[in-house]
Amino acid sequence: MNDEMNQLIDLQEIDVELAGFDREISEQQKEIDDRQLSIDEKKAAISNCREQVKELLEKKRTIEVENEDASARIKDRQNKMMQVQTSREHQALLKEIEENKRLVKESEEQLLTIMEKIEKTETEATELENLLSGEEELLAEETKNVAKKIKKIQNRRKKVAKKREQLAEELKAPLLKRYNMLLTKRSGxxxxxxxxGVCQGCFMTMPPQQYNEVRKGDKLQICPTCQRMLYYRTEESEEA
Ligand SMILES: [Zn+2]
Incomplete structure (x- = not known):
């Protein structure tokens, strides 16, 4: 195999290594992002609970007023009972009292239901807040850890990137350009x-004649399907 091809192979190995560092870094970052997302979701759920409680309290106040009004009407009609003369007036007041008693009972039942809902929603919010504060603590801790880990990965990456720079300088400019373009287009x-006879990039079979050329390794061969640069190396030749 010619030197140029060997250099390209080395370059490719280095780029795979660099991509590995980048992947490690984004995996680390993703852990933080996931935690942040969970925190944001909890915050939204808490604010939703608080909003619900606010609405329920408003509703409660309205029903309380209705309840007070109905009770006042009962008292008022009861007082009037003492003053009425006819049985028809008496009956009418009784009917009103019954109607208002029904309203009082109804509103009391509604108030109970609302208070239960308020309590339930407040409990839910409190539980979420407890979870949230735990998660926030954990995130703060984890953010520090991840920053350290990323720093370490970046230090290792820097050394490899330096190696890449040196190796890239040794390659002819048009070849390097072609290589870089392929690297971008063909996912690294x-x-x-x-x-x-099968390209290990796209797993398509090449013509036997070209495979022979690739094995000889005298001239740069390009996969007819994916345009990647091809080489031939068996495990034994790699060890040699
Ligand atoms: Zn291919």
Whole structure:
């Protein structure tokens, strides 16, 4: 295999390593993002609970007023009972009293239901707040840890990136350009091995004649399907 091809293979190995560092970093970052997301969701749920409680309290106040009004009407009609003369007036007042008693009873039942709902919603909010404060503490801690881990990964990455820079300088500019373009277009894999005439980038079979050329390794060969640069290396030749 020619030197140029060997350099490309080395470059590809380094780029795979660099991509690995980048993946490690984004995985670390994702852990933090996931935790943050869970915190944001809880905050939204808490504020939703608080809003519900506010609405329930308003409703409660309205029903309390209705209840007070009905009670006042009962008292008023009861007082009037003493002054009425006819049985028809008496009957009418009795009917009103019954009607208002019914309203009082109804509103009391409604108030009970609302108070139960308020209590339930407040409990839910409190539980969520407890969870939230735990998660926030954990996130603060985890953020520090992750920052440290990322820093370490970046330090390792820097060394490898330096190696890449040196190696890239040794390559001819047009070849490097082509390699870089392929690396971007072909999700980080520009130079690939061939096994039994199959490109290990796209897993398509190449013509036998081209496979022979790839095995000889005299001239740069390009996969006819994915345009990746091809080489031929068996495990034994790698160890050699
Ligand atoms: Zn291919």
């Amino acid at each position: 894999l520009a130079v690939v091995n061939t096994v039994d």
